[in-house]
Amino acid sequence: MVAAESPGPRAAQIAALIETEIIRRGWPVGESLGSEAALQLQYSASRSVLREAVRLVEHHQVARMRKGPNGGLVITEPDAAPATRAMVIYLEYAGVTIDELLAARLLLEPLASGLAAERIDEAGIDRLRTSLAASGSPRRHDEFHVALAELTGNPVLALFVDILTRLTARYALDTRLPSESEVSDTVRRLSADHAGIVEAITAGDSARAKTLTGEHVRMVTDWLRQHYRSGTRRAAPAVTEPGKRAEVLATQIRRDIAAGGWRTGSVFGAEADLLERYAVSRSVLREAVRLLEYHTVARMRRGPGGGLIVTEPQPGPALDTVALYLEYRRPTAGDVRQVREAIEVDNVVTVVERRDDPTVAAFLADHAAAEVPPPEVERVGQAELCFHNGIADLAGNRVLNMFLAILAELVRRHWTPTQQPVPAAADVADMHHAHVRIIEAIRSGDASLAQHRSRRHLEALSSWWMHA
Structure with missing residues (x-):
């Protein structure tokens, strides 16, 4: 058992080397980096260490292992989800305040709206109007902001707006549930604000787009301040996002740790308890734990009194994950x-x-x-x-x-x-x-x-x- 658990740092090093090689090649999506046997030889690694490295690479969505004839580690096209998730994990634990979030949004989102107004074409207008038509719920509201930032053509700005939007959504979990009439009023206000922003961007009115976006961000943040109740977080929602079972489980455990107040040093649960609580196999749980350990969310301690120990997230894994994704976007x-x-x-x-x-x-x-x-x-x-x-x-x-x-x-x-x-x-x-x-x-x-x-x-x- 000890030998199976010890490869962590070495696996992370190999994962970093594989990702560096992908970047050196120019990120050729669909190209194979070699079979499992060839990669073991190339990196002088055992099968268990290489497979753990591959799990990390797959977690970052930069490559995946394809089985069968002509298989191997195939370079893939990543999306922003692992990068934004890693950053939100760290910032949420750091206890970023609503005021810090407001200041960041007031700086970057009006900048995004102004740039979109200067650079948008008719295809972008169609995309923004389509997003506007679908923005009748809080989740769609978030997607509208991300779609708008993408139209700037600046992948750094777009990713940062995505992170801010997701972080705002996490704060919403700490709000008291408003009445149905309040929800309806809020959705109508959001939709009206979005419509005004889209009109200004479509007209190429950069100054007005910035002003309206700033007013909108203030309204959203004022709503959060009004309904925010620190320490009364509702139960973490069930994870419905797609992904491998271990990755989905790691996300669920991380959300449950946060919902419980993130008590660093406490035992979140023994392995047997976690197997029963989440109804998964031991292999799925252990793979999920490896991901949690990589993001320094928790670590598994063996022996009497052991279990999954809540740890203090560090910025390094989040920073590396975001930087890796931006390597692909080539800012x-x-x-x-x-x-x-x-x-x-x-x-x-x-x-x-x-x-x-x-x-x-x-x-x-x-x-x-x-x-x-x-x-x-x-x-x-x-x-x-x-x-x-x-x-x-x-x-x-x-x-x-x-x-x-x-x-x-x-x-x-x-x-x-x-x-x-x-x-x-x-x-x-x-x-x-x-x-x-x-x-x-x-x-x-x-x-x-x-x-x-x-x-x-x-x-x-x-x-x-x-x-x-």
């Missing part, structure tokens, strides 16, 4: 810059509002007095990271900070320091001067000037940290 440098700029410029505004806080004031004073770093790629990168991460931490929105971490991971994967030109001393001095000027605007309470200087700095910086 451009412009797509990444667009979202990063929106978040970072907005962070500056929040820091201006908090400038008198002792922690914020100390950070600003330290960076205003900092010396110009030497013109070495690593040292300059560290100075940049320290400044921008510091501003993001002071802004304090955990949703947007996670999104920035995803963008940083995409940059790391595609635009590495070895591809970057060594900055000249004058470039480094300009970067440092830009930091100081942003700080001066923040300390003086001039939000608009701080935004302007931050935006110009990011534009100038992009030629070094990322190439289109």
Whole structure:
């Protein structure tokens, strides 16, 4: 038994290598990476370790094992579900507040509406109107927002809106059940808002589309605030989404853990209890547990007093899953810059509002007095990271900070320091001067000037940290 359970880290390493190979090949959907025997030889792995690695790859929906003649591990076309699910798991556990969620939605969804109005064609108009016609329920309401974001042509923005929409739906589980008349009134308001947004986008009125979307997001969030009752979550709904039995079971257990208050360190149930509770075979349960362990949701402890132990989810698995999905969608440098700029410029505004806080004031004073770093790629990168991460931490929105971490991971994967030109001393001095000027605007309470200087700095910086 011990040998069967020990391959976890090694299997995860092999899964990562397989996924890297898929990316290196350009993600050729339908192509085989080789038979099980060939893959065992290629990665020097036992059958049990390789099969666990394949389960993780299948969980990410980047490849699947096909049996029979001409079988093997076949590259597939992924969808956003594993990526959004992984992110919602982490953010939900982190206890993201409604205010953080509102701020993220107010930033990104009007941006999506404005871009859709500028870029939409007649096929997009037909798609949006079809989605509008079907948006007569809360679930369809969510689909409308995702469909709209897809029309921006920016896969990063579309995925982030999808995550925010799903996270909002999770908060709805903590709301008191409204009366039928309240539900009807809310659905009518949602439909009316959607109709107005679609009309503005169809007309190409970017400014009005942004305004209407912002008003709509505020209405939805106000409704959540009005009905939200922390600690009174309704029972997790039955999982109806398609997928392998172990994957569906892992999702159900994760939702049940969250519904129970996510008591880290507690025993969710012994293996025998879980087999009876969920009416599954031992093999299905153990495969589901492996997925839960991968996402650091829970781990199985053997022996007396053992069972499925609730653990603290870490951001790494969620970040990797999202970044992997975006690898397939192939965002451009412009797509990444667009979202990063929106978040970072907005962070500056929040820091201006908090400038008198002792922690914020100390950070600003330290960076205003900092010396110009030497013109070495690593040292300059560290100075940049320290400044921008510091501003993001002071802004304090955990949703947007996670999104920035995803963008940083995409940059790391595609635009590495070895591809970057060594900055000249004058470039480094300009970067440092830009930091100081942003700080001066923040300390003086001039939000608009701080935004302007931050935006110009990011534009100038992009030629070094990322190439289109």
